[in-house]
């Protein structure tokens with residue numbers, strides 16, 4: 001996977017309009033500023049286009065798959081068309097299924113429940129907990145050590161798959177872009193390695209899909225999962241798309257209406273159920289129609305904006321942040337694959353002499369900048385990158401790291417299609433000022449969070 005960089009600033013397009021772009025927040029030091037939302041990796045703001053589409057549809061909202069009324073039929077058509085839009089967005093194969101879920105976490109848990117008997121799962125210890133944890137109660141899991149290069153990732157996987165015993169069904173789960181380092185993983189190569197060894201692969205595209213085109217066909221992955229709220233569609237829906245066979249053969253993720261085609265009483269008093277074989281099998285209950293509609297709207301909006309343009313703009317912002325932080329010797333950017341690795345707009349770092357929670361709190365209270373601090377639901381990865389004890393407790397309220405000491409948590413800045421230059425410029429200037437002049441306010445830890453003293 002390669003990512004182009006913006007040739008020159010002049011060639012970079014304007015940000016896409018998002019909600020909240022004019023929201024102002026109070027500063028602890030007095031006055032107000034426009035909020036700089038730089039936590040896209042957690043949840044991105046809604047695209048204005050998504051919001052407008054949802055508002056235009058809302059009066060026509062109706063129950064799907066059941067109602068005889070006009071609005072029910074219209075909503076059913078829109079719901080089913082959304083599958084087609086998502087399949088196109090992901091460049092799925094003709095016989096792939098698109099299942100609507102609540103989120104990436106939900107999608108991966110669904111797949112975990114659909115594994116064939118005696119399936120072995122292979123996952124790098126560097127994964128987000130959503131990709132790391134769903135498997136352990138349902139399969140034999142091999143946790144692979146953190147690789148230090150993309151090539152090492154492929155080698156590590158190949159060795160582990162070749163050595164598996166018995167040589168039965170296997171699934172590899174890998175993230176496309178890290179929610180900690182923003183680095184792209186060699187998905188195509190990992191997929192080739194998996195298939196060469198008779199395994200399948202699911203791509204966690206929670207951080208990839210909002211920043212980069214994803215082609216199921218080209219990457220040759222078996223499934224892909226992502227969340228609407230990171231893709232500018234914050235209405236509580238997610239996607240699992242890919243091979244139909246394991247999904248069709250599995251017990252429904254949830255038992256209930258919508259998933260069942262026919263239910264009959266038996267003479268022995270019980271009931272017999274025929275489950276659907278389509279995606280509906282795993283979508284029991286009334287689905288989140290607005291959430292699904294909003295994902296389809298976001299897919300269309302990003303495609304229409306054009307990936308070359310979006311990627312060029314994001315690379316321009318990444319360069320600004322990385323170059324700005326490189327001027328501050330106290331800042332250390334966390335990286336697994338090194339400076340030259342292709343990446344998306346997610347950057348984690350520590351500041352020598354600062355508790356990351358304190359730094360993040362000061363960015364918010366004194367500059368109106370929203371970032372995240374902590375271990376980012378990828379505890380083993382962040383501890384590896386920080387070089388701290390894997391057993392260390394205390395994600396919150398970690399003590400201030402004295403010069404030369406290791407921080408116990410990190411700060412993450414992340415951005416995307418709606419981010420104006422001013423937000424990243426303000427961020428870089430704020431980091432420089434905090435490091436050279438210190439915080440202007442006093443902070444204390446309250447219930448594990450660092451907050452300004454009022």
Ligand code: PMP
Nearest residue numbers: 103104105128130179206207227
């Ligand atoms: N995978 C990655 C790489 C993520 O960054 C996240 C969210 N931080 C998830 C999975 C889980 O996404 P969700 O919370 O929407 O289920």
